[in-house]
Amino acid sequence: MIHFIMKFKQLQYIIITSLILLVTSCNFSNQKKTVSNKPDNIEARVDSVFQLMTLDEKIGQMNQYNGFWEITGPVPKEGQAAMKYENLKKGLVGSMLNVKGAKEVYALQKIAVEETRLGIPLLFGFDVIHGYKTISPIPLAEAASWDIEAIQKSAEIAAEEAAAVGINWTFAPMVDISRDARWGRVMEGAGEDPYLGSKIAEARIKGFQGTDLTSKKTVLACAKHFAGYGFAESGRDYNTVDVSEATLQNIILPPFKASVDVGVKTFMNSFNELNGVPATGNNYLQREILKKEWQFDGFIVSDWGSINEMIAHGYAKDSKEAAEIAINAGSDMDMESYAYIDHLKILIKEGKVEEKQIDDAVKRILRVKFELGLFDDPYKYCDEVYEEATVGKKEFHEGVLDIAKKSIVLLKNENKLLPLPKSGKKIALIGALASDKTSPLGSWRIGADDESAISVLEGMKQYKDNQLVYAKGTDVAIGRTQFMWETKINETDSSGFNEAITIAKQADIVVMVLGEHGLQSGEGRSRTDLGLPGLQQQLLEAVYKVNKNIVLVLNNGRPLAIPWAKENIPSILEAWHLGTQSGNAIAEVLYGDYNPSGKLPMTFPKSVGQVPIYYNYKNTGRPTMNEPESVFWSHYIDEENTPLFAFGFGLSYSKFQYSNLKLDKTSVTNNEKIKVTITLKNNSSLKGKEVVQLYIRDLVASVTRPVKELKDFKMVELAANETKEITFLIDEKMLAFYSGNSKWETEPGGFKVFIGGSSDKTLESNFKFVKK
Numbered sequence: 001m002i003h004f005i006m007k008f009k010q011l012q013y014i015i016i017t018s019l020i021l022l023v024t025s026c027n028f029s030n031q032k033k034t035v036s037n038k039p040d041n042i043e044a045r046v047d048s049v050f051q052l053m054t055l056d057e058k059i060g061q062m063n064q065y066n067g068f069w070e071i072t073g074p075v076p077k078e079g080q081a082a083m084k085y086e087n088l089k090k091g092l093v094g095s096m097l098n099v100k101g102a103k104e105v106y107a108l109q110k111i112a113v114e115e116t117r118l119g120i121p122l123l124f125g126f127d128v129i130h131g132y133k134t135i136s137p138i139p140l141a142e143a144a145s146w147d148i149e150a151i152q153k154s155a156e157i158a159a160e161e162a163a164a165v166g167i168n169w170t171f172a173p174m175v176d177i178s179r180d181a182r183w184g185r186v187m188e189g190a191g192e193d194p195y196l197g198s199k200i201a202e203a204r205i206k207g208f209q210g211t212d213l214t215s216k217k218t219v220l221a222c223a224k225h226f227a228g229y230g231f232a233e234s235g236r237d238y239n240t241v242d243v244s245e246a247t248l249q250n251i252i253l254p255p256f257k258a259s260v261d262v263g264v265k266t267f268m269n270s271f272n273e274l275n276g277v278p279a280t281g282n283n284y285l286q287r288e289i290l291k292k293e294w295q296f297d298g299f300i301v302s303d304w305g306s307i308n309e310m311i312a313h314g315y316a317k318d319s320k321e322a323a324e325i326a327i328n329a330g331s332d333m334d335m336e337s338y339a340y341i342d343h344l345k346i347l348i349k350e351g352k353v354e355e356k357q358i359d360d361a362v363k364r365i366l367r368v369k370f371e372l373g374l375f376d377d378p379y380k381y382c383d384e385v386y387e388e389a390t391v392g393k394k395e396f397h398e399g400v401l402d403i404a405k406k407s408i409v410l411l412k413n414e415n416k417l418l419p420l421p422k423s424g425k426k427i428a429l430i431g432a433l434a435s436d437k438t439s440p441l442g443s444w445r446i447g448a449d450d451e452s453a454i455s456v457l458e459g460m461k462q463y464k465d466n467q468l469v470y471a472k473g474t475d476v477a478i479g480r481t482q483f484m485w486e487t488k489i490n491e492t493d494s495s496g497f498n499e500a501i502t503i504a505k506q507a508d509i510v511v512m513v514l515g516e517h518g519l520q521s522g523e524g525r526s527r528t529d530l531g532l533p534g535l536q537q538q539l540l541e542a543v544y545k546v547n548k549n550i551v552l553v554l555n556n557g558r559p560l561a562i563p564w565a566k567e568n569i570p571s572i573l574e575a576w577h578l579g580t581q582s583g584n585a586i587a588e589v590l591y592g593d594y595n596p597s598g599k600l601p602m603t604f605p606k607s608v609g610q611v612p613i614y615y616n617y618k619n620t621g622r623p624t625m626n627e628p629e630s631v632f633w634s635h636y637i638d639e640e641n642t643p644l645f646a647f648g649f650g651l652s653y654s655k656f657q658y659s660n661l662k663l664d665k666t667s668v669t670n671n672e673k674i675k676v677t678i679t680l681k682n683n684s685s686l687k688g689k690e691v692v693q694l695y696i697r698d699l700v701a702s703v704t705r706p707v708k709e710l711k712d713f714k715m716v717e718l719a720a721n722e723t724k725e726i727t728f729l730i731d732e733k734m735l736a737f738y739s740g741n742s743k744w745e746t747e748p749g750g751f752k753v754f755i756g757g758s759s760d761k762t763l764e765s766n767f768k769f770v771k772k
């Protein structure tokens with residue numbers, strides 16, 4: 001989310017900050033011994049600390065404060081810095097967020113460990129969404145790689161770098177499924193599909209948490225936002241969510257369930273209401289499903305101020321009632337509402353909250369602290385020498401470059417305009433985003449400095465045997481508002497058009513980098529227009545008039561509706577916001593040093609009016625026109641139903657051909673598997689990678705099922721002209737869904753299987769499931 005730094009505004013923070021650093025700048029040697037770090041058994045260790053705690057100290061563990069340096073949400077309380085500092089010293093804080101740097105973390109940890117009665121160490125949370133200082137592609141872009149190993153590696157890099165600056169808990173991955181490109185936070189997730197989303201959730205969690213949480217290179221992960229946040233009505237952030245139980249179970253919850261199964265240690269609930277009940281006060285979600293049914297043994301943190309936001313929702317009359325609702329519904333830690341610390345004690349006295357709810361929450365939090373090894377070494381993340389040697393390591397840059405290349409999706413390539421010839425050409429590079437060194441970092445960039453990304457201009461300059469000329473054409477974003485890192489769109493200044501047109505006229509090939517600035521997607525950045533912001537569409541058309549050999553490189557944090565470009569521009573490369581190594585990755589793909597292999601994780605609409613548009617839609621009772629010119633079928637009179645670019649779509653410089661779909665049997669029962677094969681041929685002289693996708697349709701069921709659902713995929717590499725047989729296995733589990741009987745089950749009957757390189761282009765066959 002926005003990192004609006006308010007250093008200037010909040011003088012008191014600066015004073016307190018200096019005080020903390022001053023008081024704690026002595027060395028580690030006079031460290032007080034923390035309690036109970038002997039027994040091996042974590043539960044026994046948790047109990048040994050727990051038994052010593054007063055009620056106030058227990059409630060303190062459930063209290064999370066923002067740090068003294070940066071903030072990522074509205075400031076709820078005046079005079080908070082002094083009060084936070086006092087509470088910290090009294091042992092009434094369990095965690096801080098937005099504190100970074102080994103020195104700053106050490107300063108606060110030292111207070112918790114050495115000045116409080118029990119010396120319980122703090123958790124330090126931060127939004128390490130796609131890297132700390134060495135920024136990887138935005139999560140939506142990484143999802144486009146469909147490369148689970150590379151995604152896990154990217155999270156490993158983020159964890160190692162973040163841990164080196166004192167952070168021990170990332171508020172990631174965001175596993176919200178979304179079908180609405182207007183929602184600014186689609187950039188932060190894995191797109192629209194629950195299966196792909198689950199695989200990516202698992203990979204990211206494994207990457208962050210590793211196999212050893214006590215290692216110096218791993219951090220706690222946090223599956224967020226539980227639940228339904230991505231289904232905000234009309235794509236407007238924080239808006240109402242109203243979905244059926246079937247949609248909740250079949251679409252929204254699977255990545256959360258996968259997160260629990262892979263061992264995620266924390267969850268964050270969400271700002272939205274779900275079917276009338278705010279997620280933060282939602283007993284069904286948090287206690288029934290997450291803690292009881294899924295047996296989650298970590299803890300749930302609220303979203304920023306979301307406990308108190310239940311007042312605005314009209315669900316709690318004041319902060320005290322909000323605290324009561326939230327704890328009773330299973331929210332374990334309060335992020336920046338000050339509701340638990342202010343009201344839980346009195347709520348217990350009044351009998352509105354049972355002490356056992358507090359005990360459960362506190363044990364969950366302590367357990368995670370033990371698992372992280374904090375009681376054994378609370379300062380393991382506070383080593384300034386290690387920090388210096390680790391942040392921005394060369395290997396990190398190599399890693400983020402690798403995933404950046406893999407995230408790029410080739411959307412169109414007519415006349416073989418791409419890859420670009422490496423010599424003898426005059427290339428005009430146009431677009432403000434082509435030289436922008438900040439935008440590729442996206443809106444979550446924590447430790448990255450402005451201007452620290454490689455621009456496309458810099459990336460392309462390395463290919464020296466062509467003549468490269470650059471013109472901005474038009475600015476996308478103009479300036480930032482005073483306190484928020486927010487951009488305004490340039491709607492008026494076209495003074496750079498002429499220069500762009502002049503260089504385009506003289507060029508053999510034009511590369512135009514257009515799209516959204518990195519700060520035009522993310523939290524609080526919903527859009528109603530999905531076209532190219534500002535004057536960029538006009539610029540594109542003006543350049544096209546003088547030179548049609550255009551390669552359009554898109555930079556964006558969400559699907560865009562760009563039908564004119566699809567119709568007219570010969571080559572289009574989807575390059576998202578790719579992080580620190582952005583320009584190098586794009587240049588390598590433009591010049592064919594990397595053969596693109598990405599596939600869209602989210603449907604691109606033809607117009608905003610089609611949104612929400614997604615591949616796994618339901619058929620309806622009137623899916624097609626059954627007589628000429630009829631209007632009585634499910635359609636628009638001014639737009640087709642089909643998307644601009646479908647989920648799963650993406651080209652390569654190689655040419656892949658699918659044929660020969662075969663099933664080894666046409667009927668299966670429980671515990672059996674069907675073997676499905678296809679033949680994949682690389683019909684080109686270039687080695688390349690293809691993501692082969694398997695979809696299934698349940699033809700008749702107790703609740704209607706989507707026309708297609710992704711159930712498996714394989715990344716296959718083929719040498720020039722190579723042919724391979726690709727095999728999948730279909731089992732009963734893949735056919736299960738949340739049925740009309742309100743449970744997960746597989747119903748007997750007919751199914752279709754589809755295999756292809758995109759959700760809208762598949763070979764298909766039929767089979768039956770017979771229940772034993």
Ligand code: BGC
Binds near residue numbers: 073097523
């Ligand atoms: C966002 C969360 C984030 C939190 C802390 C909230 O506004 O919704 O995703 O983790 O701020 O920065």
